[in-house]
Amino acid sequence: MYQQLVTHNGKFHADDVFASVVLTRLFPELPLVRTREEQVTTDEHNFVYDVGGGEFDHHGIDDQRKHENGVPMAAFGLIWQSFAEQYLEKIVPDMGSDMIANTKKHVEKSFIIGVDALDNGVSEYQSPSFTISDAINDFYDEDNEMVSFKKAVAFAKGILENRVQKTVAKLIAEKEVIENxxxxxxxxxxxxxxxxxxxxxxxxxxxxxxxxxxxxxxxxxxxxxxxxxxxxxxxxxxxxxxxxxxxxxxxxxxxxxxxxxxxxxxxxxxxxxxxx
CATH class of the missing domain: 3.10.310 (Diaminopimelate Epimerase; Chain A, domain 1)
Known part of the structure; x- marks a missing residue:
């Protein structure tokens, strides 16, 4: 079992914040640590993401993992790919497997790909005015990084959980429409x-x-x-x-x-x- 959740310190981004939303929901008992210290990021007892070069870090020069539309995956997409089903079962209990699969796909398409694209600099997804990354970064305070990071995670939690709930409601309503x-x-x-x-x-x-x-x-x-x-x-x-x-x-x-x-x-x- 993991001892702590670990992501990078310094300026945070939408991908690591939203990845933290998913992981803190799944592992509420684990403390969240922000560091780049190699001793911590390479410890197999830690769940490490967006840093350290492991499975859930997308910064490797040869990393070819992409969404279906070709957008490279960032930490959010990688975490979603592996843990979306478990997360959705926590948010909306008693969903059937088909609804979970459809919700996972729709949330990825409508929301997660955009966050990953922004983090990877895919220009066609970037708004000229205001993006979710801008909203996340507004919380950043380099004099008190952990406090501001937790505020950003709390903000992001509301966004992601609301998106999941609305997607489920839409899919249920759409099913009724199609059947009639x-x-x-x-x-x-x-x-x-x-x-x-x-x-x-x-x-x-x-x-x-x-x-x-x-x-x-x-x-x-x-x-x-x-x-x-x-x-x-x-x-x-x-x-x-x-x-x-x-x-x-x-x-x-x-x-x-x-x-x-x-x-x-x-x-x-x-x-x-x-x-x-």
């Missing part, structure tokens, strides 16, 4: 329940519109994005005037009508090219 979805045509999908749908819809090349209920009792027709994360839709909705149309967004990505029947009617009008 009906293809009216290969270009039109009806969702009798509202919830996350874009990840599912984007896999169908011909799909142009999705119809779904709104919480206010109205119904909505929404265009399918041209690509993941895009605000551009395959077929914008023009400004059509009908007594049952409540609103069409000026960009044409969505419209609101009074009933499901009218939403489907509008969608078929657009698909057929009959917008009069």
């Amino acid at each position: 979805a009906t293809f009216i045509t290969d270009e039109l999908l009806l969702l009798p329940v509202s919830g996350p749908w874009k990840d599912y819809a984007e896999q169908f090349d011909n799909l142009r519109f999705v119809v779904m209920p709104r919480k206010d009792g109205n119904w909505m027709i929404q265009g399918v994005p041209v690509s993941h994360g895009s605000f551009e839709v395959k077929q914008p909705i023009p400004q059509i005037e009908k007594p049952w149309i409540t609103f069409i967004h000026r960009t044409g990505f969505m419209g609101v009508v009074d009933t499901k029947e009218h939403a489907l009617e509008l969608a078929m009008m657009l698909i057929d090219g009959n917008c009069n």
